[in-house]
Amino acid sequence: MASKNLSERDKKHLWHPLTQHKLHPEMLGIIKAKGAMLYDERGKGYIDGIASWYTCMYGHCNDYILEKVYGQMQELDQVVFSGFTHEPAVRLSEELIKILPPNQEKLFFSDNGSTATEIGIKMALQYHFNQGKKRPVLLAFEGGFHGDTFGAMSVSGLSVYNGPFEEFFIDVERIPVPTPHTIHALLEQLETRLQKQDIAGFVYEPLVQGAAAMQMHGAEELAQLLELMGKYRVLTIADEVMTGFGKTGTNFASDQITSKPDIMCLSKALTAGLVPMGVTSCTREVYDAFYSDEISKGLFHGHTYTANPLACTAALAGITLLQSDEIQSSIRRIMASHRQFDAEIKDHPKVAATRQTGIIYALDLKVEMERYGQLRDRLFEHFMDQGVFLRPLGNTIYVLAPYVISEEQLKRIYGSIKMMLEKL
Ligand SMILES: *Cc1c(COP(=O)(O)O)cnc(C)c1O
Numbered sequence: 001m002a003s004k005n006l007s008e009r010d011k012k013h014l015w016h017p018l019t020q021h022k023l024h025p026e027m028l029g030i031i032k033a034k035g036a037m038l039y040d041e042r043g044k045g046y047i048d049g050i051a052s053w054y055t056c057m058y059g060h061c062n063d064y065i066l067e068k069v070y071g072q073m074q075e076l077d078q079v080v081f082s083g084f085t086h087e088p089a090v091r092l093s094e095e096l097i098k099i100l101p102p103n104q105e106k107l108f109f110s111d112n113g114s115t116a117t118e119i120g121i122k123m124a125l126q127y128h129f130n131q132g133k134k135r136p137v138l139l140a141f142e143g144g145f146h147g148d149t150f151g152a153m154s155v156s157g158l159s160v161y162n163g164p165f166e167e168f169f170i171d172v173e174r175i176p177v178p179t180p181h182t183i184h185a186l187l188e189q190l191e192t193r194l195q196k197q198d199i200a201g202f203v204y205e206p207l208v209q210g211a212a213a214m215q216m217h218g219a220e221e222l223a224q225l226l227e228l229m230g231k232y233r234v235l236t237i238a239d240e241v242m243t244g245f246g247k248t249g250t251n252f253a254s255d256q257i258t259s260k261p262d263i264m265c266l267s268k269a270l271t272a273g274l275v276p277m278g279v280t281s282c283t284r285e286v287y288d289a290f291y292s293d294e295i296s297k298g299l300f301h302g303h304t305y306t307a308n309p310l311a312c313t314a315a316l317a318g319i320t321l322l323q324s325d326e327i328q329s330s331i332r333r334i335m336a337s338h339r340q341f342d343a344e345i346k347d348h349p350k351v352a353a354t355r356q357t358g359i360i361y362a363l364d365l366k367v368e369m370e371r372y373g374q375l376r377d378r379l380f381e382h383f384m385d386q387g388v389f390l391r392p393l394g395n396t397i398y399v400l401a402p403y404v405i406s407e408e409q410l411k412r413i414y415g416s417i418k419m420m421l422e423k424l
Pocket of ligand 1 (some may be wrong): 112113115148205210239242
């Protein structure tokens, strides 16, 4: 049994991510997870309504994944991936390439979503550099989120949290996310800007901007932007760290967009929530710009745990599950349930707006701004009391549950949201 009083012992030495400890000193001790459920040290259960930050889509401690990884542990745990290769990485490359958009041909491994994006950025910058072209600028969407390392922070939307680092950022210009009304003006402006030929790449979250409170945009306008980038040899970098592996209703959000990215960044659900790993994939053309007799034209980036065999095995097991009839029908079931729930609440006087892409559902609350500050904490506490783990972003509540969530568990999430709307 796990020891009790985790939250007291935690305070002594631990420093948590994205936390102002003076304002939020209490951490909840979690001792067990199974399927869509988390359990705290007092034994209370919570439905994991955000799949632990969009990772464990096939359920926590999934028996099939555990068995595969346990098997791999007996054979090969870790080995250098420079000069060596191994079966889990080779198999994963074969299986992942089969489900990625058809123009993706090469995979570069790293450890998390930030590094996957960081590598995508470095690929884009060096792609042009290797061809003797000076293109030091990157483009990104306003309000995007791409991670917390320097390159990834640079291409993310400006935020008060990044203030101390801004003067060290790489050169990034931000463009608004297009709507059917703004796309024409945006394309015109952009075409003028791109003629300077100094932009190396465009980083974007396709269809859904996760950290921007699940803001959603249309595939058609995005495709038009991407086509224009292609015309000026700006490499397009799709950050699918959040959207990847079924969440938008297709394997990848990019599957729904006619123009395919040059580079893709994957993590989170890639390893099904078991262990961390990132992958940056690219086209043959990007890879070829690094393929040379000159050693310095190679991509000299590497992490110690690159392509860890256990992580690759977890990813392979996850891909097998993603393609199973069971998971595919769960995805359709959750999409339909969300639509039904939406019809019930979208006209509620406390609901300002709702949106859905695949199994991602979000609703904005109609609240006065001065109550905004404590609202997030109040909402969070309400849901936790109800045994539902949701992390509201500002005045947005979103649901991104594991595919294995039962209809009854989904109803409990919806019920807790309806109750909150009445309490507001
Ligand atoms: C979470 C996330 C990242 C960063 O991934 P980490 O593993 O937390 O470093 C990057 N991009 C997007 C879209 C994300 O959702």
